[in-house]
Amino acid sequence: MADTLIKRKAARMLDMQAEPVILNIGPSHPATHATLRFIAELDGETLLKLTPEFGYLHRGFEKESENATWTQVIPYTDRLNYVSPLMNNVGYAMAVEKLCGIEITERSKYIRVLISEISRIIDHMVCIGTNMVDLGALTNFWYFWKPREEAYMQLIEPLTGQRLTTAYTRVGGAMWDLPEGWVEKCRNVCKTSFLPAIKDVNALLTKNRIFIERTMGVGPISKNDAIAMGFTGPCLRAAGVPLDLRKDEPYLVYDRFDFDVPIGEQGDTCDRYMVRMEEMRQSIRIIEQALDQMPGGPVNIDDTRYVLPDKPLVYTTIEALMQHFKFVMEGIQVPAGEVYSATEAANGELGYYIVSRGGKGPYKIKVRPPCFPLFQGMPLLCEGQMLADLIATLGSVNIIAGELDR
Amino acid sequence: MTDQRISIVLAKLIERFGGEVVSTHSDFGDDTALVRRERIVEICAFLRDDADCRFDFAMDLTGVDYLGETPRFEVVYHLYSLKNRQRVRIKVRLGEEDPEIDSVVPVWPGINWYEREAYDMYGIIFRNHPNLKRILMYDEFVGHPLRKDYPKTKRQPTLGPEE
Numbered sequence: 001m002a003d004t005l006i007k008r009k010a011a012r013m014l015d016m017q018a019e020p021v022i023l024n025i026g027p028s029h030p031a032t033h034a035t036l037r038f039i040a041e042l043d044g045e046t047l048l049k050l051t052p053e054f055g056y057l058h059r060g061f062e063k064e065s066e067n068a069t070w071t072q073v074i075p076y077t078d079r080l081n082y083v084s085p086l087m088n089n090v091g092y093a094m095a096v097e098k099l100c101g102i103e104i105t106e107r108s109k110y111i112r113v114l115i116s117e118i119s120r121i122i123d124h125m126v127c128i129g130t131n132m133v134d135l136g137a138l139t140n141f142w143y144f145w146k147p148r149e150e151a152y153m154q155l156i157e158p159l160t161g162q163r164l165t166t167a168y169t170r171v172g173g174a175m176w177d178l179p180e181g182w183v184e185k186c187r188n189v190c191k192t193s194f195l196p197a198i199k200d201v202n203a204l205l206t207k208n209r210i211f212i213e214r215t216m217g218v219g220p221i222s223k224n225d226a227i228a229m230g231f232t233g234p235c236l237r238a239a240g241v242p243l244d245l246r247k248d249e250p251y252l253v254y255d256r257f258d259f260d261v262p263i264g265e266q267g268d269t270c271d272r273y274m275v276r277m278e279e280m281r282q283s284i285r286i287i288e289q290a291l292d293q294m295p296g297g298p299v300n301i302d303d304t305r306y307v308l309p310d311k312p313l314v315y316t317t318i319e320a321l322m323q324h325f326k327f328v329m330e331g332i333q334v335p336a337g338e339v340y341s342a343t344e345a346a347n348g349e350l351g352y353y354i355v356s357r358g359g360k361g362p363y364k365i366k367v368r369p370p371c372f373p374l375f376q377g378m379p380l381l382c383e384g385q386m387l388a389d390l391i392a393t394l395g396s397v398n399i400i401a402g403e404l405d406r
Numbered sequence: 407m408t409d410q411r412i413s414i415v416l417a418k419l420i421e422r423f424g425g426e427v428v429s430t431h432s433d434f435g436d437d438t439a440l441v442r443r444e445r446i447v448e449i450c451a452f453l454r455d456d457a458d459c460r461f462d463f464a465m466d467l468t469g470v471d472y473l474g475e476t477p478r479f480e481v482v483y484h485l486y487s488l489k490n491r492q493r494v495r496i497k498v499r500l501g502e503e504d505p506e507i508d509s510v511v512p513v514w515p516g517i518n519w520y521e522r523e524a525y526d527m528y529g530i531i532f533r534n535h536p537n538l539k540r541i542l543m544y545d546e547f548v549g550h551p552l553r554k555d556y557p558k559t560k561r562q563p564t565l566g567p568e569e
Binding site: 055058067339349351372405 | 516
């Protein structure tokens with residue numbers, strides 16, 4: 001459709017019989033939900049051309065990280081995708097561990113799976129909730145906001161002490177173990193908050209004719225286009241490509257769980273919604289299995305090169321005190337080399353490319369944010385469609401400016 | 407090429423582009439090939455189309471600044487094959503005096519913005535790129551912030567709308 005429009009434009013046969021209108025959307029606009037900007041060329045209400053722009057939230061993550069120690073980078077990773085910060089922590093820790101050749105403890109692997117899946121659920125809830133607000137369905141937003149708040153109040157805050165700036169993982173394990181009673185609370189939040197909310201929103205939307213007619217065929221993308229543009233995550237799976245790193249390159253302990261990878265067909269806003277809804281249910285399945293299999297034992301590896309020695313030992317023995325001092329003053333030592341480590345974050349593949357030259361911090365960190373190709377693909381999704389569909393599509397693609405701009 | 411074990415992809419690459427491949431390694435399990443820049447588009451098209459490779463995803467592209475070494479810059483491509491569920495890393499070294507390389511946008515359209523970012527951050531020029539402009543920084547920004555000789559504390563005026 002976009003091609004015919006461009007031809008019509010060239011032949012001066014526009015709908016409005018006039019020059020196209022240039023409309024600026026953003027960078028501060030309620031429907032972009034982030035500091036994103038579009039320059040839209042409009043014929044009436046039809047988008048002739050869309051130029052996305054970003055960089056308004058660029059904070060120089062990579063430059064800062066090159067001047068920090070390995071551990072100091074962890075809090076910076078929170079600020080990438082601030083809707084699911086725990087996943088960024090996990091991805092970074094895994095990349096450094098790959099470089100160090102560390103095999104973390106079983107319990108730590110299960111904890112990382114749990115926090116990743118909880119983050120995935122709340123990320124999807126925010127995505128669907130805000131997308132629906134833009135389409136005028138405010139109730140769903142509240143239905144999803146409450147369980148998200150429960151997850152923060154009962155699970156993430158007691159575990160990390162923070163809401164968004166979690167900085168929970170460490171190279172070789174985690175900041176600390178799960179607090180007492182956390183496992184039961186997690187089970188409870190899944191059962192009494194997540195599942196009923198998904199059920200409610202499902203009942204309101206999935207077979208709702210208004211919703212389906214509003215979203216079906218809006219912002220579609222074909223399988224081949226999605227691959228060529230480098231889409232990953234729910235947006236790629238909605239286009240019908242079953243790529244999920246949890247299945248295809250099982251990391252942590254994902255190969256021990258029984259779960260399905262939902263895919264769509266059209267790659268449109270409706271399919272993206274359906275895929276996200278099903279992924280939340282599958283994540284709950286994973287959480288339940290992980291809680292059942294949860295092993296005991298330590299969270300951190302037994303290696304003082306990477307992990308702080310126990311506090312009682314630091315106070316009573318000179319060796320532990322020296323280790324503690326050296327660890328705090330010099331940081332961990334990571335061998336020279338380069339790795340690329342990818343995890344399946346809520347929006348797609350979150351990759352860390354890290355170059356170490358054996359110094360006290362990384363020589364180079366490149367984050368491959370899942371939003372980057374998605375935002376690049378926006379013109380492909382939207383050109384030829386209506387202006388209002390841009391907002392519907394943008395919400396369903398779930399662009400997080402924090403990780404887009406870094 | 408002293409590696410004990412060379413993966414199929416790297417072996418294929420050496421067989422087809424023997425003279426172009428400078429070195430390979432599979433450290434940390436990541437298959438890596440350092441190639442010369444002249445035939446990078448051909449190499450990428452081969453990796454995408456060859457039946458054993460099929461690297462249809464260009465997952466990432468970035469630059470690295472090895473200040474003090476010659477050649478100074480490196481462009482790093484991370485590719486992923488959906489068919490074989492496999493990854494490969496292609497690296498190209500570029501000298502300080504002419505940090506230029508052919509754009510691979512014709513091979514993977516999705517690489518467009520990554521190349522713009524590498525240009526913005528490191529000043530690497532991608533020849534035949536459809537729209538090689540700054541992407542994260544603003545047009546008036548002077549210099550390339552991720553270069554190692556760009557001071558971390560340097561500040562430049564942020565520009566508002568023109569009066």
